[in-house]
Amino acid sequence: MSKEFQRYVVTRVKRAIVDYGMIADEDRVAVGLSGGKDSSVLLHILNLVRRVAPIKFSLHGIYVDPGWDMEANVLREFCEREGVPFYYKPTNIAEVVFDIRQEKNPCALCANLRRGALNNTARDLGCNKVALGHHLDDVIETFFMSLFYTGQFRTFSPVTYLSRSDVTMIRPLIYLTQEQVREMARQKKLPVLENPCPVNGRTKRQEMREFVANLLTRYPELHLRFLNALKTADLRNLWPVTK
Numbered sequence: 001m002s003k004e005f006q007r008y009v010v011t012r013v014k015r016a017i018v019d020y021g022m023i024a025d026e027d028r029v030a031v032g033l034s035g036g037k038d039s040s041v042l043l044h045i046l047n048l049v050r051r052v053a054p055i056k057f058s059l060h061g062i063y064v065d066p067g068w069d070m071e072a073n074v075l076r077e078f079c080e081r082e083g084v085p086f087y088y089k090p091t092n093i094a095e096v097v098f099d100i101r102q103e104k105n106p107c108a109l110c111a112n113l114r115r116g117a118l119n120n121t122a123r124d125l126g127c128n129k130v131a132l133g134h135h136l137d138d139v140i141e142t143f144f145m146s147l148f149y150t151g152q153f154r155t156f157s158p159v160t161y162l163s164r165s166d167v168t169m170i171r172p173l174i175y176l177t178q179e180q181v182r183e184m185a186r187q188k189k190l191p192v193l194e195n196p197c198p199v200n201g202r203t204k205r206q207e208m209r210e211f212v213a214n215l216l217t218r219y220p221e222l223h224l225r226f227l228n229a230l231k232t233a234d235l236r237n238l239w240p241v242t243k
C-alpha cells in the first residue's frame, strides 16, 4: 500500500469529521456495514483515525440482514481483525418489500427499512452516532436524482440528527471519490461481498451512477467543483419563491 495514498485518504476523512463536527469525545459510533466496499473502507479508516485522534470514541460494526443469503461471517471476521465488536441484525425486509408489498420501485422502501433497523439497533446498543459509507460520487448522484425525479436542488447532509431514533447520522467519506474508496478497498484487501439483491444493477441509482461517470469523463474537475458549489451556495442566485 502506498503510505502516501493512505495518509491522503485518512487526512481527507479527518478533515470532513472536523469541518462538520461529526465525532465528539466519548461518542459511541455505529458503522453500518452492508458488505459493500464503501462501508468496509469506512470502518477501516475510522479505526485508523481513532488511533491518532486527540479524542476517545468507540466503533461498533452493524450488519442489518434484509433476509437474504450473504456471507455475514466475512463481516464478523473483518470486525474481529479490526478489533471492533460486530452485531448481526436479522430482519424480514426482503420479504416485506418483494413478497408482501410487491413494490415496483423497491429501492426507496428497502433503503428506508434498512436505515430504520440500523438506527434502532445502534440506539439499542447505546450508540449516539451512526456512520454511513456515502462518498462524494454518492453526493453528486443524489443531487441529480433529486433534480431529475423530484425537481429539487438537494442532496444529503454530512450530519443529520434523527429525533425518532435519537441518533445522529454522519457521513465521514464525503470528501473521497468513489475511485479513491475503491482503491483503498483494493490495496487493503477489505471485504467486498456480492450484493444478492434481485434488482442490483437495474436501479435508478445505477442509472445516475452511469450518468455521473459519463459527466466525469468530460469534466474531470466535477468533484472539486461540486464540493465548492455545495459549500458556497448562495440562495440569492436562485429565484425568489412565488405563491
Ligand SMILES: Nc1ncnc2c1ncn2[C@@H]1O[C@H](COP(=O)(O)OP(=O)(O)OP(=O)(O)O)[C@@H](O)[C@H]1O
Pocket (backbone or CB within 6 Å): 031, 032, 033, 034, 035, 036, 037, 038, 039, 040, 062, 063, 064, 065, 066, 114, 118, 131, 132, 133, 134, 138
Ligand atoms: N444492510 C445494511 N446493514 C448495515 N448498514 C447498511 C446496510 N445497507 C446499507 N448500509 C449503510 O448505508 C450506506 C449506504 O447504503 P447503500 O445501500 O447506498 O450502499 P452502497 O452505496 O452500495 O455502499 P456500500 O458499498 O457500503 O454497500 C452503506 O455504505 C452502509 O454504511
